[in-house]
Structure formats: C-alpha cells, structure tokens
Amino acid sequence: MKKQLEYADKRPTSFLDIIATRAKGSGQYYWSRLAYQVTFIVTQVCNMRCVYCYDKSRVEKGRVKKELSSEEIVKIIKDIRSFGIKQIMITGGEALLKTGIENILNACKGATLYLCTNGVYLENYFSVLSGIGFEKLHIHSSLDGMDSHVRYAKNGTTAKQLLNIMKKAKDRIQNVHIGLNTVINHDNIREFGDMYDSIFGAGVDKWTISMPYIVSEVVRNKHPFPEFEDLAKAVALLLEKHFDLGEPIRLSVGGFYKYEMFDIKTIPPKRQNEHPCMPNCNGARGIIIDSFGNVLDCLLDNPKEKSLLKKFQDGSFVDLTQRVKDRPFYKMRLEDVKPCLDCRYLKLCGSGCRYNSKVLFGDYFNPDPIRCSCYPMMEKYILPVLTDDRRKKIQSYFNHKGKMPPYSFKGVIDMLDKTEDVK
Numbered sequence: 369m370k371k372q373l374e375y376a377d378k379r380p381t382s383f384l385d386i387i388a389t390r391a392k393g394s395g396q397y398y399w400s401r402l403a404y405q406v407t408f409i410v411t412q413v414c415n416m417r418c419v420y421c422y423d424k425s426r427v428e429k430g431r432v433k434k435e436l437s438s439e440e441i442v443k444i445i446k447d448i449r450s451f452g453i454k455q456i457m458i459t460g461g462e463a464l465l466k467t468g469i470e471n472i473l474n475a476c477k478g479a480t481l482y483l484c485t486n487g488v489y490l491e492n493y494f495s496v497l498s499g500i501g502f503e504k505l506h507i508h509s510s511l512d513g514m515d516s517h518v519r520y521a522k523n524g525t526t527a528k529q530l531l532n533i534m535k536k537a538k539d540r541i542q543n544v545h546i547g548l549n550t551v552i553n554h555d556n557i558r559e560f561g562d563m564y565d566s567i568f569g570a571g572v573d574k575w576t577i578s579m580p581y582i583v584s585e586v587v588r589n590k591h592p593f594p595e596f597e598d599l600a601k602a603v604a605l606l607l608e609k610h611f612d613l614g615e616p617i618r619l620s621v622g623g624f625y626k627y628e629m630f631d632i633k634t635i636p637p638k639r640q641n642e643h644p645c646m647p648n649c650n651g652a653r654g655i656i657i658d659s660f661g662n663v664l665d666c667l668l669d670n671p672k673e674k675s676l677l678k679k680f681q682d683g684s685f686v687d688l689t690q691r692v693k694d695r696p697f698y699k700m701r702l703e704d705v706k707p708c709l710d711c712r713y714l715k716l717c718g719s720g721c722r723y724n725s726k727v728l729f730g731d732y733f734n735p736d737p738i739r740c741s742c743y744p745m746m747e748k749y750i751l752p753v754l755t756d757d758r759r760k761k762i763q764s765y766f767n768h769k770g771k772m773p774p775y776s777f778k779g780v781i782d783m784l785d786k787t788e789d790v791k
Contacts, residue, residue, distance in 0.1 A: 382452045394698035397643040398655075398690065405455035405482070405654035406448050406685075411435060411466040412659055416486050418510070418551075435659040438468025444657070445475040447685045454503065457654065459484035470496055480504040487533045488525060494540040506545045507537055513556035514563055527563075531570040538571040547574035554594040557602040564609055567617065574618040577603075579738060579780070581668055582727050593780035600624060600745035604753050611755060623742030624750050629716075630761055640703040644719045655689060663689050665697035668723040697722075700732055707735050712770040713743040716762070728787045737783050740773030 384403035391399050412435070436444075445456065456476050463469060464485055473481070473496060481502045487509045497505060514527045525533070534546050548567060550556060556563070560577075567575050580593075594602075603624045610619055620626040639646070645666070656664040692698060703709065705719040719725075720736020728737060751759050777783040 382454070384452060394643075394693040397646060397698055398693045400646060401653070401655050402451075402453065402686070402689075405457055405480075406453055407457040407459060407654050407656045408441060408445075408472075409459055409461065409656070409658045410438075410441060410463050410469070410472060411461040413465045414461040414486075415465065415488055416462070418512075436661050438466060438471050440661075441472050442468075442475045444685055445472070449475075449479065451686060454478075455480045455482075455654070457482040457484065461659070462486055462489070464489040464493060469493075473497070474500055477501050478503055480506070482506045482508060484508045486510065486525075487530050490533055490537060494537065497544075498541050504545065505541065505543070506547060507534075507541075508547045508549065509534065510551070511548045511563065511567070512551055512553070514559045514566065515555075527566070531566055531572075534572055535570040545574070546570075546572045547576065548572050550575070550577045551580050552577060552594065552599060554592045554598075557594050557599055560602055560606040561609060564606060564617075568613070572617060575620075577619075577621040579622055581721075582724055582738075582780070582784075595779035595782075596741045596745050596777070597749075600742070600749040604749045607750065607753050611753070623739055624746045625754075630758060640709065641701055643698070643700055644702040644705060644722060645700075663692050665692070665695060666723060669697065669726070697732070704733050705735070706733070707774050710767070710770050711735075711773055712767050713739075713765075713773065714767060714770065715765040717743060728783075735774055737775035737777060737787065738780065740775040741777045741779075741783070743773060744776065 382403060384399060388396055388399035388403050448456075456479050458469075458472060458476070458481065460466070462485065463483060466472065470493075473483075473493075477500050479502060481504070483497075483506070485507065490507070490509075497507075509530060511527060511530055534548070537544055538546060550563070564575075603621050606621075607619075607625060610617075615627075618627045620628065656667060658664055700722065702719060705725075708714055708717070708719040711717070717736075717739045720739035722732045722736075724736040724738060725734040726732055728734070751762065754762070775783075777786065
C-alpha cells in the first residue's frame with residue numbers, strides 16, 4: 369500500500385521571506401538563507417570515523433575545548449527565534465555527544481527541528497524528543513550499504529542495527545519523519561535493491577543517495593567511486609523498483625533523480641542574476657554556524673574570518689551575521705559561471721557544486737565536472753524508466769538548443785587525475 373507522503377516540505381512564509389524578495393545582490397542570498405533555516409554544527413566530537421567525512425577534513429585538530437558552549441548556543445537559538453526563524457538543524461560531529469544537548473533541543477520547542485545523528489545514542493533520547501513539542505521533527509542518519517555499511521561508517525552500527533533504531537524511533541516518537549542518506553561507493557550500488565526493501569520496511573520516509581564531497585579525506589582514503597555509467601544503470605534499476613512499488617518513500621539521487629524536481633521551483637528562466645546556490649543547494653542551505661562560532665559559506669568551505677559569534681553578547685545574530693554579505697562567496701551570480709550558461713542541462717544543474725569548482729579548478733566560476741558527467745547519463749538511462757508525466761517535466765527543463773556539458777569523465781577517479789593538470 370502506498371504511503372501518503374507530503375512531497376514538498378512546506379515552510380510557512382515569514383517576514384524574512386518578504387525581505388529576501390525585496391533585497392538585491394548579496395543581500396538577497398543572505399536573507400533567503402536566513403529565512404530558510406539556521407544550521408548549528410554543535411560539536412566536532414564524533415564516535416565514528418566515516419571515510420568520506422567532510423567535517424573531519426575541515427576541522428582543526430585539538431580545538432574542541434574552544435567550541436561554543438551549549439549555553440551560548442541556546443542564547444543564539446532564542447535570539448533567532450525572536451526573528452521568526454522556525455526551522456533549525458542540529459548536527460555534528462555527533463550532535464548527541466554535545467554536553468548540554470538536551471538544553472539545546474529544548475530551546476527548539478515549537479520549531480521545526482532537523483536532527484542529524486549517526487543513531488548510536490538516539491534511543492537514549494527518545495523520551496526527550498517525544499516530550500519537547502516540536503512543530504515538526506525530522507531525524508536524519510546515514511546508511512552506506514547493507515553488508516558494506518560497516519566498512520565505510522566505521523565504529524558505529526551495522527545496517528540491521530541502524531534500521532532497527534530508526535524503526536523504534538518511528539514507533540516511540542509521534543509524527544517523526546525519518547530520513548537516511550547514502551554516500552555512493554562501488555560496493556553499495558550493487559545493494560540498492562536490498563537497501564530499498566530494508567529502508568521501506570523500517571518505516572523510513574526519505575532516502576537520499578549522494579556523491580561524497582571532494583574533500584581531503586575522500587582523496588586521502590582513495591574513496592572507491594563507481595564509474596558514472598555503472599551508477600546510472602544502478603539508479604535506473606532502483607527507480608524501476610521504486611515506481612513498481614508505487615513510490616512509497618521520497619527518493620533523491622544527486623545528478624540523476626530528485627523527487628523535489630516535481631514540486632518545487634528549480635531555476636526559472638530569469639534566474640541568472642541570482643546566486644548559483646539558490647534556491648535549493650544542500651551544502652549552502654540556510655545560515656550555517658560551526659561549533660566555534662564561525663559563519664560558514666557552505667558546509668565545505670571554511671572562511672578565513674573566525675568566531676564571528678563567539679562573543680554573541682556583543683550584538684544580535686542578524687547584526688553579526690550580515691557581515692558575511694561582503695564575502696566573495698555571497699557576491700557570486702549564476703551568470704558569472706559563463707561556461708554553463710548555454711548548457712543543455714543548466715536549469716536542472718544550476719552549475720553544480722561551487723565547492724567542487726573551487727577544489728578542482730581553483731575558483732568558483734567553472735562547471736562542476738561531476739554534474740557535467742552525470743546529466744548526459746541521466747538523459748540516457750534515467751529518462752526512459754520515468755513515468756510519462758515526469759519524463760516530460762524533466763525534458764521541459766532542457767535547453768534543447770544548448771550545448772552538451774564541457775566535461776565528460778568515466779568516474780571521479782578519472783576526473784581527479786585529469787583535472788590535476790588543469791589547475
């Protein structure tokens with residue numbers, strides 16, 4: 369029986385959204401992010417050693433003692449709530465290892481809370497999470513395969529244990545939404561079908577399958593990426609199963625298929641004067657505060673400016689964070705990524721990840737070669753398995769007179785080898 373799912377997570381319009389629509393330039397991007405949500409990386413402490421972790425790549429070792437205290441985070445949350453911000457994400461590290469985490473969670477009462485956790489300690493907080501009274505509660509965790517899960521998410525749970533914890537969460541916490549993320553590797557693409565059955569059986573609402581970010585840990589550990597064509601074929605088989613079962617979960621696969629495509633704005637024709645990460649880039653969604661009080665440009669990019677919020681008593685959250693509008697990241701426009709402007713897939717891709725461009729080519733203004741390589745495979749392998757209405761919807765975003773992407777690689781390893789010569 370098909371679950372009745374709310375395919376778009378509707379967020380009430382606030383006065384911040386109105387400010388964003390009237391703002392210009394970098395201010396528009398700042399206010400749009402603020403209106404969407406505020407993310408707190410509450411600690412860098414983690415009990416796991418995931419081989420692809422972007423946070424481990426960014427953190428300066430030995431600095432945990434300098435993190436914002438839970439009391440400081442609570443003060444910031446109370447301040448942003450007074451501005452009408454009702455969507456908050458709490459993540460880590462492992463967020464549930466933060467000293468005083470219960471106080472942080474309680475400060476989010478009445479808000480929509482996204483809690484990111486590896487699940488190891490989640491059962492200890494079922495009663496706490498049940499009793500607070502959130503407007504909505506979303507719990508996000510990671511499942512990186514069935515047999516292969518323990519090889520990539522080290523020192524944590526087995527796949528069976530994690531799914532059992534998520535099932536218990538659905539049973540114990542009223543109206544909770546459960547989301548799982550899977551980081552692609554050459555082992556788990558062979559397990560997609562079994563993973564789907566197990567995820568659906570555990571009552572999970574949303575499954576997101578994504579590429580690892582091209583961070584130092586991924587390169588250092590020689591993350592075993594599959595080739596893009598093999599991945600596309602595996603995703604096509606997964607989608608056939610998904611449609612045969614009546615789409616019982618929300619499913620997204622970066623670069624190939626996203627349920628969000630069919631119910632939210634992607635890139636309207638006149639959007640080229642806006643920031644390339646608007647409106648729905650995962651890494652730069654909302655204002656992001658790390659555990660030291662730094663306001664990050666995105667989850668991956670660590671700015672030179674440090675501890676903007678460490679002395680929060682010196683001003684309000686909005687007063688302090690508005691300084692980020694002067695950063696180069698905020699001043700970007702889609703029209704600045706010139707190699708992408710006449711691409712066949714621009715409206716779907718939006719130029720891809722700006723961090724990938726910076727890592728691979730040294731600046732923000734080149735295409736993302738991962739997306740360049742994925743979208744032709746999407747058209748070849750994914751479009752044929754979609755329902756007629758969804759195929760037509762995606763094709764309506766094509767620039768049929770546009771050029772094919774400037775890069776085409778067999779896989780990420782091939783890409784890393786060849787782009788090294790470009791820098």
